[in-house]
Amino acid sequence: MDDAAILKRRGYIMGINLGEGSYAKVKSAYSERLKFNVAVKIIDRKKAPADFLEKFLPREIEILTMLNHRSIVKTYEIFETSDGKVYIVMELGVQGDLLEFIKTRGALHEDDARKKFHQLSSAIKYCHDLDIVHRDLKCENLLLDKDFNIKLSDFGFSKRCLRDDSGRLALSKTFCGSAAYAAPEVLQGIPYQPKVYDIWSLGVILYIMVCGSMPYDDSNIKKMLRIQKEHRVNFPRSKSLTSECKDLIYRILQPDVNRRLHIDEILSHCWVQPKVRGLFSAAIIDKEGETSGVHEPPWAPESGSDKKSVTKLEPQEAQPEVNPESQAKEEILQEVSRLLDTRSPAPTGGQPSRDTVEGGSPKPPDTHT
Template sequence: MDDAAVLKQRGYIMGINLGEGSYAKVKSAYSERLKFNVAVKIIDRKKAPKDFLEKFLPREIEILAMLNHRSIVKTYEIFETSDGKVYIVMELGVQGDLLEFIKTRGALHEDDARKKFHQLSSAIKYCHDLDIVHRDLKCENLLLDKDFNIKLSDFGFSKRCLRDDSGRLTLSKTFCGSAAYAAPEVLQGIPYQPKVYDIWSLGVILYIMVCGSMPYDDSNIKKMLRIQKEHRVNFPLSKHLTGECKDLIYRMLQPDVNRRLHIDEILSHCWVQPKTRGLSSAAINKEGECSRGAEPSWTPETPDRKSATKVEPREEARPETEPETKPEEETLPVQVSRQSDTTGLNGEPLSKETEEEALPQPSETHT
């Protein structure tokens, strides 16, 4: 049977194509049971790479079945047919993704950015508390619902963190995600703490939200890495950002992994906290909390650089996601969240790559 017939049997009326890659596609569909539109990701095992089928897909499905948070795209159903196709039925981001939103409307006002960033940070805290890391946080993976609330999607690079005998989280060696959002330790091929990597990506996302441009130019990886390691963060003068907002970004884009903020420190930061929004003259201490004495530090502001409305999103080097070995027609009911992974909702394929332990070359980290 074709996809439309398979979905019809399950109570879904297939709609338009939302995106397509080499071995997966995302379709819209109307759910007769739920009485609203959903997104259906369809993965063809016969076309998918071995590394994806054996590693990343099973890991993703396992994690999707665990998640239940209002700021994470819901997964309603996962099932597989006897001809090797996997169907993941998810919540539809009806307003598109955050990148397109910013490219169309420009940088967000700080109040709007604060609301959306708080939603995203809450979702990341939920994941980190479960020892789940996303490892592909970027504006294209932040979908917007009908009320423009953030919905975190695409767990194709996610994993459950392992702990050693002493209870400490083990390091990861996999280069995941987009070079433009990747932390310097990941770009250098250094074994990294996955949760700390997520925090760097959050810093890039918040910068894009309030500045409408990328904090670093990833067209030259070596140059970008040098600027990152010097802890240089330039803010456009024209955006008139508050000191608290710049301070939070600066502390998330901290090259020293031992000094980079943790998710709890982000959520308690004075810029994120509604009760302290009026402290425009307040400085922030090293723990990310407001204080009245210290001066926050960042690189002096520079004139506007290239705008995100003109810059095409950087494509990421991603591992080929995972498989799952299930008997034919086995159904896996789920109450979770996620949207497109191998294909973007704008129809552009998202390049997933296999794990890399060495420093990726520029040609491997972006296109």
């Protein structure tokens, strides 16, 4: 029987084609039981490579059956036919993916980016707490529901992390994902910490959300790697980004894996937490509760014309910018003093180094590397 007949027997009316590869395709379908549309991923074992069948597919199926989070695509049913086809019935991202959304509408305003990034970070924390890593985080794998909420999808490269006798997570050696979103340690072929790799990709995604372009040009991997290792990040002058937002991106895109933020530090960062936003522009409070004076952040663009992106993800017609609300310096300093008096911990940790900031802006690849 063809796919339509097989799905019909399971209570699904097959719809349009959503995507197709060499051994897998995704169809839309209407579920007579659920009374709404779903996505059906159909994998043909006869056409799939051996390593996919032996390693990646079993991992994906195992992990999909474990996950239950509001910001992760739901899996409703998985079944296999006698002729070797696997059907995975999942939640449908009715508004498409985040990359197409940004290409169509341009960079997100910070409030919208904050909401979506918090949803994504919460999903990653949920996975990491279960010792599950995604390893292919990119805008194409972030679907949007009818209310434009983030739904993390495509766990084809995911795995459960193993621990050694001391309880430490084992390193990974397999290169997964797309080069434009890959951490420098992965690009170098060094055994890497998979959770820390996911974090880097989060930083690339947040940059794309608020800038509408890529932070690094992956058309020249050697040059991109050098820029990454020097901890250089360029923020377009045309975007009125807050210091808190730039600080978070800068700390996530940290080439030193021992200094890169953990998922809990991301979720507690002042930009993600609305109640403490606005303090960073006046002072940075370190973990010991000490504060430095007002300073120029290390990512401040030099005077002169802005360096244009090589490839924009946003439309040519610029979207209106939203400037952050101004706040009197005296009020900010008073709030900092109040926090110091109560010995509140720093929302972001130590002060970033004063590195020169620049970089490129490419288009992400369409296929896995």
